[in-house]
Amino acid sequence: MTVPGWFSEAKFGVFIHWGPYSVPAWAEPTGELGAVDPEMWFAHNPYAEWYWNTSQIEGSPAYEHHRTVHGGRPYDDFLDAWQAESFDPADWIELFARAGARYVVATTKHHDGVALWDAPGTGTRNTVHRGPHRDLIADLATAVRARGLRFGAYYSGGLDWYAGRRAVIRHEDLIDDYGRPHEAAYAAYALRQVRDLIDRYRPDVLWNDIGWPDAGMADLPDLFAHYYATVPEGVVNDRWDGAHADYLTSEYQANRQNEAAAHWENCRGIGLSFGFNRNEGPEHLLDPAAAVRLLVDVVSRGGNLLLNVGPKADGTLPGEQRAVLEGIASWTAAHAGAVYATRPLDPGAAMSHDGTPWIRWTRDDDHAYAFLADVPDSARGQVLLKTGPGMLDPATAVRLDGRPVRADAVPDGIVVTSAELGAPLPTVVRFALTTSRSVD
Ligand SMILES: C[C@@H]1N[C@H](CNC(=O)c2cc3ccccc3[nH]2)[C@@H](O)[C@H](O)[C@@H]1O
Numbered sequence: 001m002t003v004p005g006w007f008s009e010a011k012f013g014v015f016i017h018w019g020p021y022s023v024p025a026w027a028e029p030t031g032e033l034g035a036v037d038p039e040m041w042f043a044h045n046p047y048a049e050w051y052w053n054t055s056q057i058e059g060s061p062a063y064e065h066h067r068t069v070h071g072g073r074p075y076d077d078f079l080d081a082w083q084a085e086s087f088d089p090a091d092w093i094e095l096f097a098r099a100g101a102r103y104v105v106a107t108t109k110h111h112d113g114v115a116l117w118d119a120p121g122t123g124t125r126n127t128v129h130r131g132p133h134r135d136l137i138a139d140l141a142t143a144v145r146a147r148g149l150r151f152g153a154y155y156s157g158g159l160d161w162y163a164g165r166r167a168v169i170r171h172e173d174l175i176d177d178y179g180r181p182h183e184a185a186y187a188a189y190a191l192r193q194v195r196d197l198i199d200r201y202r203p204d205v206l207w208n209d210i211g212w213p214d215a216g217m218a219d220l221p222d223l224f225a226h227y228y229a230t231v232p233e234g235v236v237n238d239r240w241d242g243a244h245a246d247y248l249t250s251e252y253q254a255n256r257q258n259e260a261a262a263h264w265e266n267c268r269g270i271g272l273s274f275g276f277n278r279n280e281g282p283e284h285l286l287d288p289a290a291a292v293r294l295l296v297d298v299v300s301r302g303g304n305l306l307l308n309v310g311p312k313a314d315g316t317l318p319g320e321q322r323a324v325l326e327g328i329a330s331w332t333a334a335h336a337g338a339v340y341a342t343r344p345l346d347p348g349a350a351m352s353h354d355g356t357p358w359i360r361w362t363r364d365d366d367h368a369y370a371f372l373a374d375v376p377d378s379a380r381g382q383v384l385l386k387t388g389p390g391m392l393d394p395a396t397a398v399r400l401d402g403r404p405v406r407a408d409a410v411p412d413g414i415v416v417t418s419a420e421l422g423a424p425l426p427t428v429v430r431f432a433l434t435t436s437r438s439v440d
Pocket residue numbers: 047049050209210211239249250251254255258267274
């Protein structure tokens with residue numbers, strides 16, 4: 001499993017889930033994938049992009065909502081109601097870039113089968129001919145690349161409730177693998193669309209979801225060969241039913257075991273959903289400090305964070321999601337050097353800590369970076385960093401935000417003394433790695 005340097009150095013990407021589901025923008029903020037009882041998941045799905053499915057499960061709150069608020073109207077009415085009248089891709093991408101994102105992955109076709117480009121086989125059921133009346137993928141790819149970021153394409157190969165089997169998924173145990181379409185006609189349909197995405201937009205990341213139809217598995221070696229020939233620095237994720245993976249993925253708290261891989265990426269929403277969910281309040285969203293600590297934790301373990309935004313149907317980003325990205329941007333402005341072009345510090349050399357204080361580490365060739373947060377008042381601004389003996393030179397300690405810091409060697413590490421280490425936003429202290437010790 002290898003990836004081009006740009007991907008492993010990128011550390012942070014922004015995911016975009018935008019579609020007809022952004023019109024109702026309605027789900028129950030039940031909980032995080034991996035932490036919700038599977039018995040509950042489908043009828044109380046917190047993923048607002050699953051509205052088509054959830055709203056067809058009799059008795060579910062979404063079913064009632066769709067009946068009472070939307071009169072049980074056909075789902076495709078939402079495609080026509082989706083106007084994107086305020087969509088300004090350059091504004092989105094400027095915010096993502098300021099937040100430190102190095103790549104952007106956008107849904108080109110989600111499980112509802114609605115394409116955000118003039119996809120082959122879709123007739124007029126796409127955003128070029130209906131709703132926004134725009135090639136949203138071209139708009140986004142152009143804006144992303146104009147800002148110097150990489151552009152990735154999300155494609156739901158494993159589920160397509162329109163072109164594939166339409167089984168409403170009520171419960172995992174009752175449906176053979178989600179009611180996924182596996183037949184040859186759908187496989188040819190999906191293959192043609194992914195090849196079209198490659199040829200039109202040359203996505204830097206080919207981000208497939210759910211899996212790939214059984215009848216199409218034999219097509220994949222040629223598809224990947226075509227992809228890499230077209231995009232030599234392209235990267236393919238792991239959701240192709242085992243056919244291939246340049247890196248592994250986890251999602252919220254699901255499949256965290258994949259984070260032991262050499263190259264991996266955790267994806268999640270800023271809240272509990274990928275599509276915008278009007279029912280989410282501050283209590284359901286990461287705040288800026290939590291988002292920064294998630295990014296630091298992922299990077300300290302060698303991964304990338306793909307953090308999702310769910311735009312509104314009008315093309316604006318929800319204010320509370322903008323605020324989180326602004327918060328990440330202001331922290332990243334002073335601390336980028338400790339995040340990008342770094343790698344994990346040998347776990348044996350330093351003790352990260354999930355408790356109080358919160359401690360994480362990264363390193364580059366010459367320095368180690370200690371990320372400190374939640375230092376209790378009782379510690380009077382002191383933190384013991386249990387580093388390997390002689391690993392760091394305490395005399396070289398510098399706080400990246402310029403505030404004063406003192407570091408003293410003690411028998412089992414280094415004691416750092418500095419003000420305001422108790423904040424939720426991490427403080428970063430840089431140390432020179434002594435040449436006397438190889439730490440990995
Ligand atoms: C990004 C997210 N993916 C969901 C489907 N998830 C999976 O198919 C999946 C999760 C996962 C985690 C680790 C390894 C494989 C995985 N597949 C979709 O159902 C959601 O709507 C959203 O698009």
